[in-house]
Amino acid sequence: xxxxxxxxxxxxxxxxxxxxxxxxxxxxxxxxxxxxxxxxxxxxxxxxxxxxxxxxxxxxxxxxxxxxxxxxxxxxxxxxxxxxxxxxxxxxxxxxxxxxxxxxxxxxxxxxxxxxxxxxxxxxxxxxxxxxxxxxxxxxxxxxxxxxxxxxxxxxxxxxxxxxxxxxxxxxxxxxxxxxxxxxxxxxxxxxxxxxxxxxxxxxxxxxxxxxxxxxxxxxxxxxxxxxxxxxxxxxxxxxxxxxxxxxxxxxxxxxxxxxxxxxxxxxxxxxxxxxxxxxxxxxxxxxxxxxxxxxxxxxxxxxxxxxxxxxxxxxxxxxxxxxxxxxxxxxxxxxxxxxxxxxxxxxxxxxxxxxxxxxxxxxxxxxxxxxxxxxxxxxxxxxxxxxxxxxxxxxxxxxxxxxxxxxx
Numbered sequence: 001x002x003x004x005x006x007x008x009x010x011x012x013x014x015x016x017x018x019x020x021x022x023x024x025x026x027x028x029x030x031x032x033x034x035x036x037x038x039x040x041x042x043x044x045x046x047x048x049x050x051x052x053x054x055x056x057x058x059x060x061x062x063x064x065x066x067x068x069x070x071x072x073x074x075x076x077x078x079x080x081x082x083x084x085x086x087x088x089x090x091x092x093x094x095x096x097x098x099x100x101x102x103x104x105x106x107x108x109x110x111x112x113x114x115x116x117x118x119x120x121x122x123x124x125x126x127x128x129x130x131x132x133x134x135x136x137x138x139x140x141x142x143x144x145x146x147x148x149x150x151x152x153x154x155x156x157x158x159x160x161x162x163x164x165x166x167x168x169x170x171x172x173x174x175x176x177x178x179x180x181x182x183x184x185x186x187x188x189x190x191x192x193x194x195x196x197x198x199x200x201x202x203x204x205x206x207x208x209x210x211x212x213x214x215x216x217x218x219x220x221x222x223x224x225x226x227x228x229x230x231x232x233x234x235x236x237x238x239x240x241x242x243x244x245x246x247x248x249x250x251x252x253x254x255x256x257x258x259x260x261x262x263x264x265x266x267x268x269x270x271x272x273x274x275x276x277x278x279x280x281x282x283x284x285x286x287x288x289x290x291x292x293x294x295x296x297x298x299x300x301x302x303x304x305x306x307x308x309x310x311x312x313x314x315x316x317x318x319x320x321x322x323x324x325x326x327x328x329x330x331x332x333x334x335x336x337x338x339x340x341x342x343x344x345x346x347x348x349x350x351x352x353x354x355x356x357x358x359x360x361x362x363x364x365x366x367x368x369x370x371x372x373x374x375x376x377x378x379x380x381x382x383x384x385x386x387x388x389x390x391x392x393x394x395x396x397x398x399x400x401x402x403x404x405x406x407x408x409x
Contacts, residue, residue: 021049030061037281041074050082056327063102073131076102080135084110091116105132172223193218208240216247227252233262245275252284260291270300277303281310289316301332312342320358324350337369344376352377356386367396371403379407 016406024045027034040046042061046055062075086094088309091114094107194213199207208231218224228251232244245263248256260276267273273295279293295307296319308326311319319342326339327350342402343351367390376382384407390400 008026021052024049025054025058028058028062028067030058034098037075041071041078042233044078044081047078047081056082060103063106064100070130070403072102076106077135079106080109084113086110089118102132105135124173153291176248185319193224195222197223197227200231203236205237205240208235208237209243211310212243212247213241216250219250219252222254225251229259232272233259238272241267242269242271242275243274245279247264249279249282255287256280256285257287259296260288264291264298264303270302273298273300273303274306277306281314283314289318292316293319294321301330301335303332304332305338306334308342312345315346317346317348320346320348320350323348324354327351327354333365333369340369340373341376344373349382349406352382352386355383359390361388364395367393370397371399375403384409 004277022061022226024040027040028037028046034040046059049055059075059079063072063079066075088111088158091107091111095104095111098104098107105123106121108119121377123306175408192214196211199211200215202208202211212228213225215228223246227246228244232241232248235241235244248259256279260280263276264273267276277292277295280288280295282288292307292310292314295303297311298304298307304326308323323339323343326334327343330336330339340351340354343354355370358366358373361367371387374383385406387400387404388409391397391404393400
C-alpha cells in the first residue's frame, strides 16, 4: 500500500470496507441467505457497494428468480437507485430482447434517467401495471406532456410518438405481457380518469370529493376540466364547490374567466368566491384583472379583502381607483386595511391622502391603521412628514416617535 502512496489508515479503511462488503454478500447469498437478508434489501444496504459488479448480478438474480413478489420488488427498488453504466443503445437492445417485465422496466427506467425520450412510450405502458405504477411517480406524465405536447390520455398521439421513437419492429420482440399492456394503453381510456368522471356526476358527497382528488391529476385533460367546472358551479354542497374551485388552479391551459365571473356573481359561499380570486391572481388567463375588480364589489367582506390583496400583490395599476374606493368607504376595517396595504405596495400616493384623513380622526383604530400603513412606506420623506405632527399624540405618539427615529428624524 505504501507503493500506491497510501498511508496505513487509508489501507485499514479499505480492508474494513471490503470485510463489510463480503459480510453483506454472505448475508444476501441467494442459495443460502441470512435471516436478515430481506431487511438488507429493504434498507438498500448493497447500494453502498454498487461499483462492485457482483452487486448488480446478485440483485438481478433476486429480481428474476426469487419466488416471493415483495422480495423481487425490493430488489427492483435497489436496482432503480443504482447509477446507470450502460449506453442508451445497450439499453434499447435490452428492451428489444428482454422477456422479463421487471428487467425491461429497469432498462426503460435507466434509459429515462439518461434523458433518452425513447423510454417514454414503454414507461407509459408500464404505468398500467399495478405493481410498477407506484415506482413511476409524477415525473413520467410530465415528461410525456413535454415531449408530445399532449396528455397521456390522447392515445392516437402517443401511438404515433411510440412509432417514431422506438418503431413497431421492437414490439415484435417484447414479451407477451408487455404487448398486452401496450394494447390496453392504446385501446382504452385511463380507468382512473373514467371512474373520476363517473363519480363527478354523482350527488353523493364522498364520490364527488373522490372525483375532485382524482380529476386534479389530469391538468391538461378537457374532460377533467369540464367536470371540475360543473362540480364547482352546480353541486349542492358548499364544500364540494369550494374544493373543485381550488382544484381548477392546476388547469393552466383553459380559459377560466367566464367561470370566475359567474361564481363571483352567483355563489353564496364566500370561500368559493375567495378561491376564485386566488385563481384570477395567478394571471393564467386574459382578463384576470376584471375578475379582481369584480371581487372588490363582492357582497362578502372576506372576498373584497382577498381581491384587494391580489391587486396589490400583482401590482395592477388599473386597480388604483377600486382600491381607493375600498380604503375610503368600505364598512369593514379589514377590507380598508387590505386596500391601503395594496396601494402602498404599488407606491400609489392615493394611500397617503387616505392616511392623512385617518390621522385626523379621533378614533384610535383609524390612527393605528394610518401608522401601520405609513410603516410600509419606510423612509419615504412624504410619509415621514405626515407623521411629524403626531409625535406627542396621546394615542399614537410612541410608535410615531420610534418610527421617525428609525429613519433619522
